[in-house]
Amino acid sequence: MSKFIYLVPLFPLIGFLINGLFRRRISKSFSGLIASAAVLASFVVSLLIFFEVKEENFQPVIATLFEFIHAGKLSIPFSFLVDPLSVLFLLIITGVGFLIHVYSTSYMQEENAPAYAKYFCYLNLFVFSMLLLVLGSNYVILYIGWEGVGFCSYLLIGYWFKNQEYSSAARKAFVMNRIGDFAFLIAIFALINQFGTASFGEIFQQAPKATTGLITMVTLLLFAGATAKSAQIPLYTWLPDAMVGPTPVSALIHAATMVTAGIYMVARSHVLYDLAPVSQTVVAITGLATAILAASIAIKQNDIKKVLAYSTVSQLGYMFLGLGVGAYTGAVFHVMTHAFFKALLFLGAGSVIHAMGGEQDIRKMGALKKYLPITHITFLLACLAIAGVPPFSGFFSKDEILAAAFVKNPLYYIIGVAGAMMTAFYMFRLYATTFLGKFRGTADQEHHLHESPAPITFPLIVLAILAVLGGFLGIPEIFAKNSHLLGHFLQPVFAGHENKVTESPVSVSTEWMLMGLSAGLAIIIVIFAWMRFSRKPELGEPAGFGKWLANKWYVDELYQAVIVKPLNAFADFLNRVVEKNVIDGMVNGAGRLVQYGSRQIRYLQSGQVGGYVLLMVLGIVILFVVQLFLRK
């Protein structure tokens, strides 16, 4: 089956072409159907391939389609790699992707037919690019997908392009990602230059022979690429702004899939990171710092999507912490559970926003519990999952990362748990303010409150089931032997790390204690936030330190003042002063000198330099032509 791997990206590509080329001629129901069916077809093929890969004696398959770049000694095939890691991502992308396509068919109903088709065209193109990203068997194919998803994200953030603010957010996302791509590209050149190839297999095989300095440089550059795509310090500020895109897009691209591309890339390159301890430390500390910073900002946000956006940034930070401490399986596990519960949270938020007639400010909501029963219960389950309450999925994956962090450095663990407590706090602040208490919107809004239709509630229910049960794929070994199914599935990929996957790195009693501590604290915070915000939600404007948090530590303003403004001023200086006066001035000065000289001898000549030069050239040309015909 894995030789049909090309079908997986092919279906969304076809969906993209149909919706793109015929968007003026097809009906809305047809375009939604085509787009969803394309992703469903990819999911089915991925599932079939999954069953093959799951077999005990499966060997990774490389399927080459054609030679992409062949220049001199450099050969870069357009080829796909089928192994447990790529297949797991295939399932997440096409599975969650399909649900979000179904959700979108209803959510985007207000758009007219061509715009509706355009939306699905972009969404299919995104899925195609994301599949290329995880399927590529070398860094160049990965990079194609990497840039492709960035571009689709640009298109979808700026989907409502009439609004300049939205277009600016889209542009900001693309440019910040390009800064990361710049680092990624240089890493690729360094790898090609060192190993003569961009293929994963060959590079990883030869990597131990390279110097640590080179590997450290490459891994740091790759990570710099990942900080843009996966919204880490210092390149995270585009993601919260990206929330101006349609909500299903936020769920698919800016929560479940694209932003985890950085995690995938580092996990895929784990052989290199293992050889560069310095880079691992940088990854871990950046991840941890981002997790804390974003969580602190989320505490004071009042836009339902902004809270979720900062939460995503924070959760991605945890995944990088996992990667940095060598818990690759844990990080990938968290990618999966996060895809479930965060997609669910965003889709739930979309359902709320729809019901509220476009309102996103949670201060104007409240008491939605009784109006949106399905949205409410699924949202609650997702909140429990992300807060790390056992036995919901987030508990297991976060715990695995935190346990590994403890082994590496107990301080990582303590800070990580502090971040987890903040997570529980802001999520239940969000939940309680939105769904509990009294309704604070207008009477008109209250009159229109309604539960969303089936295409919206169906994905919510499926994702809720996954968010609740997903954690059981990775039950720690201390509960039962061989219960970490995901760990066993991924074992061939992270072969050197089997100890960390299946066996507890710390003593059983310590692990029980750590687990109990983080779970206990999470539950306490959940109860506290629930009580506090259901009774007395924060309705005013924040003051004091809260104002710093509400204003996101003023990082955007800092970037604006330190980078954007000086760059523009410098460019303006170059254009107005250097270009017009200095360089052109020199040229014109030379020209004037010639004209001055020619004026002095104009009694002999007519003084038209241009005319002379032209005559001279004509003369030369005529001489040559005459010679050609008069030759002996």
Added chain:
Amino acid sequence: MIPVLLIVIPLLAGLISFCLKDAAAKGWTLFASFITLGVSLIAIALPDESKQLAVNVAWLTTLNSRFSLSMDGLAKILCLLTALSFPVIFIGTWNEPYKKARNFFGLMMLSQAGLIGVFLASDALLFYFFWELALIPVYFLASQWGGEKRIPATFKFFVYTFLGSLMMLVAIIFISLHTRDHSFSIASFYSKGMISAHDQTWLFWLMFVAFAVKMPIFPFHTWQPDTYEQSTPAVTMVLSAIMVKMGLYGVLRWLAPVLPIGTYLWGDTISTMCIIGMIYASLTALVQDDLKRLLAYSSIAHVGLMCLAIFATTESGLQGVMIQLFNHGIIILGLWIVVYLIEKQFHTRKISELGGLAQKAPVLTTLLVILVLANIALPLTSGFIGEFLMFNGIYASQSTTYNVVFVVTAATTVFLAAIYMLRMVQRVFYGPANALTEKAIDIRMNEKIILAFIVALIVLIGVYPEPLFHLTRGAVESVLAKMYVKP
């Protein structure tokens, strides 16, 4: 025989056009340009060694110069670009009225003849002859048709390029006097050991300035934004899609292999100039309000990268340059056509006066966005292949110790280009429509066909570039073999 046809067909077509009625000239030259395209397609299908592709007859016998033409991969890909560009330009600007149309179209065809001659000549004096021949019709085209300030702009352009050319002529004569047989043939120019390292160091600059002006390389570039801005669209397209390539071609054919030691010794200096130019042009592009000037600066940045990649002296870099010569020409043609369509409809090129075009002209917007993506080298567009190979080649360069510094500084244009191009897209196409763009109409059939063709070519090459590699592989090897690579 084929090289002669490639020059004579446009030459005759141009001369005939002068004698036609204004109304007939347009159709006639389009027809002739298709014939040229057909012949050039035959030429690229033939193997490099084919006798059909070489001509060598006596010419200036007293000077020991022969009328010799030949076509290798480099000549083929540039001929193809030239032959393809003219029909594209004619169709893209089909609805543009010209005063004295027969003269306009006649001169266009003459410039095509000159340009193809430049790429085919394998005798240095003949090369110089065509180099100037191509300039004359373009001079008239730029000075007789175009904006109000065209005369000073063209004057600047002409003086610049002509001074460069004169310096090149001196260098060519000097080199030919030092060849063993005192000839101008390319084989003699390529023979090693005839010019001392010392002479190569100053000869290099005589040649390089001529080519640097044409490309143009910072700080020889100020003629370009002015000339592009003032020229009529069809002429701007010829200038930026093809004439810019003359400079790069000159370095690849007549400088780097002829003066390998001079090229090597000045490599770091030129590379630094290229990088300063790339960043300078990219930053200047950030604040342009005129679409034509924006594209001019963008083009300067791209050409700087190509020049830099030549001086890196690597297989990957040269391969990247050769296919980028073609791809850049095609991409920039598409962008110029879009600018032309905007200016024709709204009578302005000012970014600040436009806005919201995407609502009224969705087809144009889609096509433009793909062109922009190719211009900023997004993967799966043709722009990516060349840029990727060039950067990779610069990184791998053995001819400098600063290769990593070069690639890191040059690659900042990866995101600078995204900033200025997307800023333009946002301000011109997105946002609300204003009073001016409220009544915008989408593009016509001929424009749609030609832009769709360009976009299809961009995607096709971006996904499967092998045909272009196949065409130029031999030329890459032969240029590299003649360049100086540190042992």
